[in-house]
Amino acid sequence: MIDRVAVIGAGTMGNGIAQTFAQNGIPTVLIDTTAEALERGMKAIHKSLGWFVEKGKMSEEEREAVLARILTSRELSAAAGAPLVVEAVFEDAAVKKDVLRRLDDLLGADAILASNTSSISITELGAATGRPSRVIGMHFMNPVPRMELVEIIRGADTSPEVVETIVALCRRLGKTPAESEDYPGFIANRILMPMLNEAMFALMEGVGTRDAIDAVMKLGMNHPMGPLALADFIGLDVCLAIMEVMHRGLGDPRFRPCPLLRKMVAAGHLGKKSGKGFYDYAPKPTPALV
Numbered sequence: 560m561i562d563r564v565a566v567i568g569a570g571t572m573g574n575g576i577a578q579t580f581a582q583n584g585i586p587t588v589l590i591d592t593t594a595e596a597l598e599r600g601m602k603a604i605h606k607s608l609g610w611f612v613e614k615g616k617m618s619e620e621e622r623e624a625v626l627a628r629i630l631t632s633r634e635l636s637a638a639a640g641a642p643l644v645v646e647a648v649f650e651d652a653a654v655k656k657d658v659l660r661r662l663d664d665l666l667g668a669d670a671i672l673a674s675n676t677s678s679i680s681i682t683e684l685g686a687a688t689g690r691p692s693r694v695i696g697m698h699f700m701n702p703v704p705r706m707e708l709v710e711i712i713r714g715a716d717t718s719p720e721v722v723e724t725i726v727a728l729c730r731r732l733g734k735t736p737a738e739s740e741d742y743p744g745f746i747a748n749r750i751l752m753p754m755l756n757e758a759m760f761a762l763m764e765g766v767g768t769r770d771a772i773d774a775v776m777k778l779g780m781n782h783p784m785g786p787l788a789l790a791d792f793i794g795l796d797v798c799l800a801i802m803e804v805m806h807r808g809l810g811d812p813r814f815r816p817c818p819l820l821r822k823m824v825a826a827g828h829l830g831k832k833s834g835k836g837f838y839d840y841a842p843k844p845t846p847a848l849v
Contacts, residue, residue, distance in 0.1 A: 561728050565590060565638035566645045567658055569600030569631075571832075572675055573647035575703030578604045581628040582704065583732050588630045588637050597631045604629065607704055639665045643728075645697060647675040650800045655679060656687040663688040671721055673697040677797070678748050678804040681714035681741045691716035695725055698745060701793070709734045714741050743808030748801050752814075755793075756802055758786035759817035762837075769837055787837040790820075791830030799824050 562585065566577040569591035577589040577600070591597050608625060611617040617625075630637075635658075638644050644666065646658050659672055666672070672694045674684055685694035696712025709729045713722050722738070729736040739745040744752060758772050767775070773785020790798050802816040823829075823836065830836030 561585065561643045561724070563587070563641050564643050564645065565641040566647060567591075567635070567638070567662070568647035568649075568675075569596045570647065570649075571603070571701060572699060572703060573645075574600035574603045575607070575701065576645055576647055576675065576699055577629055578607055578625070579699075579704050579732055579734075581625045584628070586628045586630075588632055588641070590632050590635060590637055592633060594633065597633065601629075601631065607702070611704075635661055636665060638662060641666070641670065643671045643673060645673045645675060650677060650679065650797055652679050652683065655684055659684055659688050659694070663690060669693070671695065671724065673725065675699055678744050678801040680743070680808070681712045681717065685714040685716055692718040693721055695721050696739075696741070696745070697725060697729075698747065700747075707733075707735050708747075709736050710745055710747050711736045711738045712741055712745050713738070743805040744801065749805070752798060752801050752805065755786045755790045755798055756814075756817050756820065759790070759819050762787065763817060763819040791836035791838055791840075793830070794832055795820060795829045795836055796824050 564580045564585055565588045566573050567590050569589050573589065577587045580587045589597065589600060591600065608617065608622045612619060612622055644662055646655060648654055648658055655674060655676065662672060670693065672688060672690065674681065674696050675698060676684070676696060677698055681694060681696040685691035688694055691714060694714055695717050696710070698710035698712065700706035700708050711722065711725055711729065726736045737746065742749070761767055761772055762769060769787055773787050776782045776785050784792065799816055799820050802814060802820070806814040806816065827833060828835045831840050834841045
């Protein structure tokens with residue numbers, strides 16, 4: 560029975576994952592290296608819970624109860640004793656392996672290590688620990704508290720019992736689990752990222768304007784968001800990292816990242832989080848009163 564969870568990383572995914580566990584009655588500790596990151600993460604949780612209250616999906620009392628279930632810490636040792644730890648740090652294999660190795664030394668033998676990676680091999684991450692049978696992928700979708708899907712990825716050595724435990728946990732959270740084998744990009748990004756990448760090639764090659772490309776996919780294919788707007792929302796640096804993982808792992812030129820994507824990331828135009836990507840997210844100046 561998962562009765563306590565630790566989440567490593569208080570960024571967009573980490574704070575959303577922590578909120579989701581706490582909303583479903585599971586005490587959670589949110590861990591990051593700096594007080595600033597934890598403060599930003601808790602502000603995001605407050606804002607998200609406020610949305611639920613405004614929509615009548617949660618009372619103020621329930622909101623306060625959720626917040627009371629979330630503790631924060633700058634020490635990885637705060638995860639000790641948790642039967643499940645979810646790693647949600649930056650999408651970099653070396654960083655994730657380092658975190659998982661350190662957690663491996665802290666946790667009991669039966670604890671499960673889950674990674675929220677969107678593309679990195681669970682087999683590779685598990686092999687960096689002394690418990691590959693208890694390492695699994697839990698790829699939540701953004702925004703975590705509102706999105707129903709969780710992609711479950713089993714590594715080469717992940718035990719069936721761990722898979723069953725995590726699938727049952729996802730259902731307890733009100734999520735729909737979808738199981739994937741451990742190949743680069745898994746299911747979600749194996750399909751999604753090449754589409755976004757191709758939209759970028761279409762823009763770079765002058766096939767259509769930004770607005771035309773997004774309009775075709777929204778109005779013609781009934782997508783809720785155009786591919787270029789979606790890439791901005793995900794983060795262009797994240798898109799590039801995933802495309803590089805798939806290109807290296809599969810060795811297929813169709814997964815080659817678009818040069819325009821590389822150029823924008825190099826310029827620091829990462830999408831919504833940086834204020835500029837394919838669209839401009841900078842706040843509009845308030846007109847002066849005369």
